[in-house]
Amino acid sequence: ESAPGGELELPNFESDEEEIEYYGPLDRFWRGHSVNRKLILGDTDYYPIIEDCLNGYLSPQDWIDIRKPQISDRQLGERFIDGNITGPVFLVEIENAMSPIHAKAVRALKDCVKTHISQLFESRSMYQVYGVAETENQTVKDEMGGNNPTHLNSIIGIFLPDVVNELYESLDHAYHYAGWQQLVVNSEIEDKFRALHAFAPIHEAGMRACEYLSYEGFNNLMEHTDGYATSVVLNVFLSKSTDYEGGEFYIKDKVLKEYHTVRPEQYSALAFLGGTFDHGVNTIHSGTREALSIEFWYYPDLPFGVNLCAAEFSNVENHIRNCNEEQRNQNNDEYDYTIPCSKEFPSHSEYGVCISHMGTVKEKNVYKDPQELEQVVEESIVENDGEL
Numbered sequence: 001e002s003a004p005g006g007e008l009e010l011p012n013f014e015s016d017e018e019e020i021e022y023y024g025p026l027d028r029f030w031r032g033h034s035v036n037r038k039l040i041l042g043d044t045d046y047y048p049i050i051e052d053c054l055n056g057y058l059s060p061q062d063w064i065d066i067r068k069p070q071i072s073d074r075q076l077g078e079r080f081i082d083g084n085i086t087g088p089v090f091l092v093e094i095e096n097a098m099s100p101i102h103a104k105a106v107r108a109l110k111d112c113v114k115t116h117i118s119q120l121f122e123s124r125s126m127y128q129v130y131g132v133a134e135t136e137n138q139t140v141k142d143e144m145g146g147n148n149p150t151h152l153n154s155i156i157g158i159f160l161p162d163v164v165n166e167l168y169e170s171l172d173h174a175y176h177y178a179g180w181q182q183l184v185v186n187s188e189i190e191d192k193f194r195a196l197h198a199f200a201p202i203h204e205a206g207m208r209a210c211e212y213l214s215y216e217g218f219n220n221l222m223e224h225t226d227g228y229a230t231s232v233v234l235n236v237f238l239s240k241s242t243d244y245e246g247g248e249f250y251i252k253d254k255v256l257k258e259y260h261t262v263r264p265e266q267y268s269a270l271a272f273l274g275g276t277f278d279h280g281v282n283t284i285h286s287g288t289r290e291a292l293s294i295e296f297w298y299y300p301d302l303p304f305g306v307n308l309c310a311a312e313f314s315n316v317e318n319h320i321r322n323c324n325e326e327q328r329n330q331n332n333d334e335y336d337y338t339i340p341c342s343k344e345f346p347s348h349s350e351y352g353v354c355i356s357h358m359g360t361v362k363e364k365n366v367y368k369d370p371q372e373l374e375q376v377v378e379e380s381i382v383e384n385d386g387e388l
């Protein structure tokens with residue numbers, strides 16, 4: 001199967017070191033914002049706005065506690081293996097993946113972003129993602145569900161780097177408990193260009209998405225995958241399990257095609273192969289269900305303000321090539337990432353169905369015949385590889 005981006009001219013690397021240098025560090029697209037304390041989108045510098053807002057939610061003592069090494073009590077929970085122990089582990093649960101003070105900080109950041117950079121908050125209906133007509137029966141639309149992401153990609157690294165470090169600790173536990181290092185090795189053997197179709201090694205796995213999710217206005221999330229660009233998803237459950245009824249997370253294995261459900265406690269994380277395994281959320285009967293959901297991929301963290309729809313191989317490859325030209329210091333041949341890359345991230349989407357959280361609707365398909373609906377949804381999932 002040839003994935004979009006497969007026809008891209010990719011650089012040929014002589015060594016791992018050359019490849020790692022070419023793609024650059026995970027913070028390469030936001031280090032400049034952090035060093036220069038500027039976060040400009042449109043005509044506004046959001047840096048001081050978010051900083052002040054955070055200080056409204058977090059006391060000086062909170063900041064001291066956030067920056068301290070966190071007391072780590074991570075425990076291994078559920079582990080699902082595909083097909084009678086022959087396949088990969090596709091989900092592991094890490095209990096106590098986030099400390100309460102870090103969860104408080106993440107919630108504060110979400111509130112600040114949602115209030116002050118409101119275009120980064122989105123109500124994401126699955127019927128819209130999959131191009132079902134507005135005029136479709138409301139019951140049909142409701143049954144597809146959806147959720148509300150506040151997009152924190154790169155912002156979390158700028159304002160809460162200690163939280164990000166702890167997230168990578170949890171990811172590290174997940175890789176070890178799941179044995180995913182083997183997937184890294186296999187994808188390196190299979191693919192000359194590791195960057196394409198690769199399962200990201202932990203320390204080269206940047207954030208393709210970092211979303212604070214809530215479910216107001218929706219009561220479920222239909223079965224989907226997050227797209228093949230995503231190696232691993234880490235979902236940190238921020239609500240208490242008693243804050244809501246129902247709302248189990250489910251995931252389907254590929255060999256037996258059976259559903260496996262899990263309902264984690266507060267601060268537990270599920271790490272799963274969400275890029276390629278179908279998953280969703282069962283009906284939430286009542287209450288509040290919130291999670292921080294991070295999609296890791298082979299590339300650096302997605303830049304500030306870039307839509308998840310655009311987070312595709314060809315776009316990021318092109319962007320890295322463009323930014324490398326600009327950020328390579330002509331005097332010593334090294335890269336200077338404190339200078340923000342001024343090139344616009346390409347917004348081309350390989351998918352016909354993609355709603356932008358930055359306000360543009362791209363080629364949204366509209367189907368008017370209700371009888372076509374089931375088929376359309378089926379085909380759309382296949383065509384888009386369930387891309388969100």
Ligand SMILES: O=C(O)CCC(=O)C(=O)O
Pocket residue numbers: 147213221226235249279280281291293388
């Ligand atoms: O809320 C969850 O547990 C899953 C969310 C999810 O799969 C998604 O947003 O793609």
Ligand SMILES: [Fe+2]
Pocket residue numbers: 224225226274279
């Ligand atoms: Fe998902």
